[in-house]
Each structure stands twice: as structure tokens, then as C-alpha cells.
Amino acid sequence: MSYQVFARKYRPQVFDEVVGQRLITDTLKNAILQNRVAHGYIFSGGRGVGKTTTARILAKGVNCIQGPTVTPCGECPSCKEITAGNSVDVLEIDAASNRGIDEIRQLRETVRYLPARDRYKIFIIDEVHMLTSEAFNALLKTLEEPPPQSLFIMATTEPHKLPATIQSRCQHFAFRLLDYGEIVSQLEHICAAEKIKADEGALSALAQAGEGSLRDALSLLDQVIASCGDQLAEDRVRQLLGVVPTKFLKELVEAVHAANSARVLDCVSQLTSEGYELGHFCGEFTRFVRNMMVARSCGAASPLLQVPQDERKMLGELALLFGEEDLTRFFQILLRAEAELKYSREPKFHLELAMMKLVHARRLASLEDFIAGLGGAGSGEKPATGGRPGTSTASASPSKPDHAVPKQTFAAPIPKTVSPASVGFSPVNAPHSATSHSGAAVVPSLDPGVLEDSRLSAIKALAYKTQKFLGSCLEPAVGWRFENGEVRFLFARKDSGLTEMLSGREQQEMLRSVCSQVLGQPVKIYVTLQDKEEGARPVKPSARDRASRDTEVEAFRKRFDCTLVDAKDLSQE
Numbered sequence: 171m172s173y174q175v176f177a178r179k180y181r182p183q184v185f186d187e188v189v190g191q192r193l194i195t196d197t198l199k200n201a202i203l204q205n206r207v208a209h210g211y212i213f214s215g216g217r218g219v220g221k222t223t224t225a226r227i228l229a230k231g232v233n234c235i236q237g238p239t240v241t242p243c244g245e246c247p248s249c250k251e252i253t254a255g256n257s258v259d260v261l262e263i264d265a266a267s268n269r270g271i272d273e274i275r276q277l278r279e280t281v282r283y284l285p286a287r288d289r290y291k292i293f294i295i296d297e298v299h300m301l302t303s304e305a306f307n308a309l310l311k312t313l314e315e316p317p318p319q320s321l322f323i324m325a326t327t328e329p330h331k332l333p334a335t336i337q338s339r340c341q342h343f344a345f346r347l348l349d350y351g352e353i354v355s356q357l358e359h360i361c362a363a364e365k366i367k368a369d370e371g372a373l374s375a376l377a378q379a380g381e382g383s384l385r386d387a388l389s390l391l392d393q394v395i396a397s398c399g400d401q402l403a404e405d406r407v408r409q410l411l412g413v414v415p416t417k418f419l420k421e422l423v424e425a426v427h428a429a430n431s432a433r434v435l436d437c438v439s440q441l442t443s444e445g446y447e448l449g450h451f452c453g454e455f456t457r458f459v460r461n462m463m464v465a466r467s468c469g470a471a472s473p474l475l476q477v478p479q480d481e482r483k484m485l486g487e488l489a490l491l492f493g494e495e496d497l498t499r500f501f502q503i504l505l506r507a508e509a510e511l512k513y514s515r516e517p518k519f520h521l522e523l524a525m526m527k528l529v530h531a532r533r534l535a536s537l538e539d540f541i542a543g544l545g546g547a548g549s550g551e552k553p554a555t556g557g558r559p560g561t562s563t564a565s566a567s568p569s570k571p572d573h574a575v576p577k578q579t580f581a582a583p584i585p586k587t588v589s590p591a592s593v594g595f596s597p598v599n600a601p602h603s604a605t606s607h608s609g610a611a612v613v614p615s616l617d618p619g620v621l622e623d624s625r626l627s628a629i630k631a632l633a634y635k636t637q638k639f640l641g642s643c644l645e646p647a648v649g650w651r652f653e654n655g656e657v658r659f660l661f662a663r664k665d666s667g668l669t670e671m672l673s674g675r676e677q678q679e680m681l682r683s684v685c686s687q688v689l690g691q692p693v694k695i696y697v698t699l700q701d702k703e704e705g706a707r708p709v710k711p712s713a714r715d716r717a718s719r720d721t722e723v724e725a726f727r728k729r730f731d732c733t734l735v736d737a738k739d740l741s742q743e
Contacts, residue, residue, distance in 0.1 A: 176388040180360055181223055183253065184241050188220050188227070189356055189384055190348040195224065197343070199240040202231050207238075208341045210313050210322045212298075214329035215345025218385025221325040222262075224345075225294045226252055228323065229260045233288035248288050259288040266297045271304040278312050281320050290321045298324035299331035306333050313339040347382025350374075350476030356384060357391060361402075366395060371404030371416075374478045378457070379411050414441070414451055416481060419458045420488065426500075426528045427491045434525045438518065448521050449511040456504040463497040465489040492532070499531045541631060541722070624721050626650055628688045633681065640680050643668045648700065657685050658696045669697045713739040 182188045185195040201207050211228075213221040230242035230249045242249050251257035263277070277293065285291045301309070313322060313336065324340065326332065354377045361368045376394070380387030394407050408415055418437070425433040441451055462485055464474045470486030477485065489497070507524035514520045634641025646668060649660035661669050671677060678695055685693045717723050717737035727734060 175392050176360055177218075177385045177392075180363075180388070182220070182227065183230075183244055185224075185227055185231075186241075188224055190352045191220050191224065191345055194343045194345065198224070198228055198231075202228075202238050202240050205238070207232060207321065209316045209320065210340035211324065212329065212332065212337060212340045212342040213323065213325045213345060214342065215327070216347050216382060217327055218380075218383030219345045219347060220384070221345055222294065222296060225323040225325060226260075229257075229290075229292045229294065229321075232290050232321070233257075233259065233292070238289070257288075259285040259290070260292045260294065262294045262296065264297065265295050266300045269300045269302055269305060271302065271308050274301070274305040274308040278308065281312060281317055285319055290319050292321045292323065295322065295324045297326060299326045299328045303333075306336055310335055310339070348380075348384050349382070350377050353377040353380055353382075353384055353387050357387060360388070360391065364395075366400050366402060368402035369404045369407075370478045371480075372402040372407040374481075375404065375408050375411060375413050378476075379413065412447060412450060414446060414454055416458075416484070419455060420484060422455070422525075423458075423462070423488050423491075426525075429529050429532075431526060431529050434529055435522060438522050438525055441521075442518055448517040449508065452504060452508045452511055452521060452524070456501070456508055459497060459500050459504055461485050462489045462492070463494070463501055466492065466494055466497055496532050499534070500528055503527045503531065625652075625688055627720075627722060629685055632688060633684045636680055636684055640677060640684075643671050643677070644681070652689060652693075655691065656694045656696060657689070658698060660698055660700060662700055666699060669699060672697045713737040 185199050188195050207228075211225075213225060215221055227242065230244075230252050231240055232238045233248045233252070234242040235246035235248060236243050244250070244253070248257065248259075252260050255262060261280070263273075281291065281293070283291070316322065322340070324332075324336075329337070329342070329344070354373050357368070357373045357376060360366075361373070372394075376387050376390050379390055390411065394402060394410050397410055398406050405415065407413075422434065422437050425437065438448075441448060461475055461477060464472055465482070465485040466489035468474055470482045470489075475482055475485065492500075503524055507520060510520050511517045630641060630644055633644050644659070646661060646665050647659045648662055651658045651660075659672070672681060682693060682695050685695065714734070714737040718734055723734065723737075726732075
């Protein structure tokens with residue numbers, strides 16, 4: 171059979187032809203020019219990225235009749251035999267089928283003899299990680315003190331399986347996966363040389379299917395040319411590769427945006443009926459959502475988007491339908507679904523569940539936003555759920571009907587915004603604000619049976635949202651007072667370290683801003699310690715009693731029509 175596949179026909183013959191491994195090839199070229207070629211090399215990396223090809227070029231470079239040279243002539247007997255794989259002084263060994271100690275002993279006997287014709291006797295060991303432990307041990311001494319004019323080049327896709335003793339005796343080069351642009355460029359070059367007319371979308375589909383391996387992409391190019399001839403159309407190529415059309419992915423995203431559950435489930439059913447592999451589709455859709463997230467964050471012109479030019483515009487338009495938070499949540503859901511599909515006996519059910527999660531994911535609000543909104547909910551206002559950070563105006567769905575939340579029972583822990591105990595500066599126990607003789611509003615202190623003033627809860631919640639460190643420092647406060655534009659926070663003697671932290675300039679500014687927002691006027695901040703530790707803090711009530719009287723817990727209970735079953739004081743953990 172005279173036909174030669176592209177992966178062999180267009181295999182690089184000199185260092186400059188190797189695609190995507192410039193750093194490694196430049197290092198090897200310098201080693202040859204400076205006569206610093208090591209006795210052992212490890213080439214690691216994914217499949218089809220140029221490990222064995224580079225090993226052969228290195229062998230030709232040091233054994234070429236015109237060398238040592240970085241540009242082997244390709245015409246001398248040594249270069250021709252190495253290219254054909256039948257050189258007497260360059261031995262290629264498949265460690266997957268010659269993995270035992272006997273084969274390595276035979277190699278050790280062979281390496282003792284000088285090269286028959288060339289400068290170096292070279293051993294290229296492919297898939298070296300397949301050798302047994304005994305074989306590695308037998309190879310150790312030879313690698314440490316090799317005979318003169320011998321060179322070992324070991325290629326592997328799993329370098330972590332190589333013993334550290336082997337790696338320490340060799341120079342290790344890690345070959346990277348090729349990016350989208352490098353593979354497309356090489357495919358365009360080959361199609362031009364072969365006089366094949368290919369759409370940009372067709373080459374894009376081949377490059378993405380190669381997943382960083384140029385050899386895989388060239389094998390797929392051979393396959394589609396055998397089917398399509400010298401005209402490669404995108405639709406035909408995607409159909410042959412089992413890749414879902416971009417138009418289908420776009421329609422699915424639009425259905426998710428419209429919260430059209432029926433259409434989303436129809437899409438999954440269509441994939442199943444047309445014979446698509448659902449795990450592969452989930453990976454494609456994950457990549458598509460990732461590209462939308464990049465377009466939303468970095469713009470459609472970002473080099474991080476490795477897609478055709480016409481697809482960039484479409485991704486930019488779709489990305490505007492969602493906020494960054496939505497797309498991040500979609501990305502996480504799909505990554506988990508893709509992992510679960512590999513082991514599922516009912517992949518269709520898993521995919522349907524993932525798609526329904528996407529439909530309803532935009533209705534979720536962050537826990538921080540919800541807790542912050544409970545202060546308004548306690549006074550009869552509903553917490554806002556549409557103003558999440560990162561959500562665009564276009565992502566709001568005013569026409570979407572509100573679904574009734576069924577009555578549920580929760581075991582609710584006390585929120586972080588509720589202090590474990592509150593002891594005031596005066597014996598006033600009324601839960602409402604009083605007026606001092608000077609006319610200033612005074613926030614009364616609370617006894618152990620009554621939770622702290624709602625405005626202090628709001629201050630702590632906003633402080634925690636502004637900066638978690640600030641909120642955690644403010645949490646242990648045992649009392650507070652607001653009078654004549656001054657806010658004073660009282661701490662126990664044992665918390666003197668916290669008062670020092672809160673007295674810092676940066677923390678004072680943030681705390682002043684938080685209190686001004688909650689109290690509605692500019693304020694001055696003072697942080698003080700209790701005069702006496704003993705008797706300053708009475709026995710605090712149980713966590714459930716405090717939670718049952720907390721305004722935010724009450725607002726939560728009314729909002730979801732639920733019942734408080736139990737409470738846990740998280741501040742004690």
C-alpha cells in the first residue's frame with residue numbers, strides 16, 4: 171500500500187518544523203552547538219505532541235555525516251535509516267511490550283559495544299513508564315555511568331510513574347499540549363499542500379476534537395477527507411466527528427435563558443434519538459459555556475477564546491444574556507455533570523437533571539445577599555433577589571411567575587449576625603429606643619432574655635459583608651451605645667486584642683462607613699473595654715431561646731413559612 175497518512179507524511183524532520191515546542195527545541199539545538207549533549211533525556215507529555223519525533227531529530231542531529239548539526243541533511247545513510255527506523259546504531263524500543271528485566275539486560279549488553287558506524291549509539295525507549303520495577307533497577311547503573319558515545323532518550327505520557335532515581339539521572343523535558351491556533355495553522359498548511367478546500371468551521375471542529383494532540387487532529391483530517399473528498403464542509407465534518415452543531419448549542423443556551431424547561435428536555439431527547447454520546451456532548455457544552463464566561467469577562471476579542479471569528483460574535487451576544495455569577499454557576503454544574511456521566515448507568519437522567527439545574531440556577535440568590543435582606547423582610551418588605559452582583563439587566567426575567575414555596579421545617583443555626591450575648595451600659599431593658607435628657611437618641615441595652623437591637627444586627631451584618639475580618643472582630647462586642655453622633659462599642663477585658671485591631675486607621679474608617687450607612691448620619695467611633703470582668707456578663711440564655719426571639723430568624727421563618735426546630739450557636743465552634 172503506497173498511501174502514507176498525514177501524521178507520517180508531514181512528520182517534522184528538523185527542529186524548526188516541530189510545532190508548539192519552541193523552548194525545548196531551542197534548548198536541544200544549543201546543546202548540540204555547544205557540545206553539551208547529555209547522556210540521558212526524559213521526554214514527557216500528552217500523546218501526539220512530538221516526543222518521539224523530537225527524539226529522532228536529536229538522533230539525526232548528533233549522527234548526521236555533516237554534524238553534529240541542528241539541521242540534519244536527511245540525505246546521508248544515517249539520516250535516511252533513522253527516518254525509516256532501521257538504523258543499526260539507533261534502536262527504538264517499545265517498553266510496553268519489552269518491559270521485563272531480560273530485555274533490559276540485553277540492552278545493557280548491547281550498550282557496551284561501540285557504535286558500528288555513527289558517532290553515538292542511541293536508545294529511544296518509548297512508553298518507558300511501562301517497565302517493571304526490576305527492569306528500572308537494572309537500568310539504573312547504566313544510566314548513572316553510561317559507556318562513552320551512548321545516549322538514552324526515554325519518552326512517556328506518565329512521568330509520575332518513573333522512579334525518582336531514574337529521573338535524577340536524566341534531563342527532563344515536559345512537552346505541552348498544542349493550543350487551538352497552532353493546530354489550525356498546521357491543518358491549513360497541510361490542506362493547502364494537498365489542495366483540499368476546507369471551511370474555517372471544519373478545521374475548527376478538527377482542532378477542538380484533537381484536544382491538544384496534533385497527531386490526533388491529522389488522523390481525523392485523514393478520516394474526513396476519505397469521506398468528504400477535497401471539499402470539507404463544517405456540517406459534514408461535525409456529523410462525522412459526532413460533534414453537536416454550534417447552532418444547537420446556541421438554541422439550548424437561549425432555552426435556558428428563557429427558562430423554557432420543555433425545550434431544554436426536548437433537546438436532550440433529540441440528542442439521544444440522534445445517537446450522540448451524551449458524555450461527549452456534555453464536554454462540548456461545558457466548553458461552550460466556558461467560552462461564554464470568557465467572552466463575558468474578557469470580551470469576545472480575547473485571545474483566550476480559541477474559536478472561529480464568526481463564533482466569537484455569537485458568544486459575545488449570548489454572554490450578555492447572563493451575569494458572570496450565572497455563567498460561573500453554569501460552568502460548575504456542567505463540570506460536575508460531566509464527571510458523573512462517566513460512571514452513570516442512566517446518562518440521560520443525569521444530563522436532564524443538569525439541564526434543569528441550569529434552568530433554575532438563575533433564581534438562586536447568594537446567602538450573604540439573603541441574610542442582608544432579612545432586615546427589611548422583618549418589617550414587612552421582601553428581600554430582593556434580583557440584584558445579585560454580576561447579573562446584567564438583560565438577565566432579569568420580570569415575566570417569570572413566582573412559584574409558591576411549600577411549607578418546610580428547618581433546623582436553623584443562629585446567624586453570624588446574632589451576638590452570643592449582649593450586655594448594655596445601663597439597666598434599661600425596653601426593646602425600643604429611648605430619648606435622653608439631652609434629646610439624643612439612646613439605644614438601650616438588653617438583658618439576657620432579649621436579643622440586641624436590630625440596628626446593631628444590621629451593623630454587624632453589613633460589617634461582615636464589607637470585610638469578613640471586620641465582622642469577626644465586631645462579633646464579640648458585649649454592648650453598644652449611639653448618642654450625640656457617637657457610637658461606642660463595649661468589649662470584655664479578655665478581648666482587648668480586638669479593641670486594638672478595631673482602633674487601627676483602616677478598620678476605623680470601614681467601621682465608621684458601616685455605622686453611617688445603617689444609622690443614616692455621620693458618626694464617630696469609640697471602642698472601649700469593660701471596667702470589671704466579674705459580673706459583667708450574666709448567664710446567657712440557650713441558643714434556641716435567643717434564636718426564637720431574633721428578628722432575622724423571625725423574618726426568615728415568615729418568609730418561608732417554616733418552623734424553628736433547633737438552633738446551634740456557631741460562635742462556640
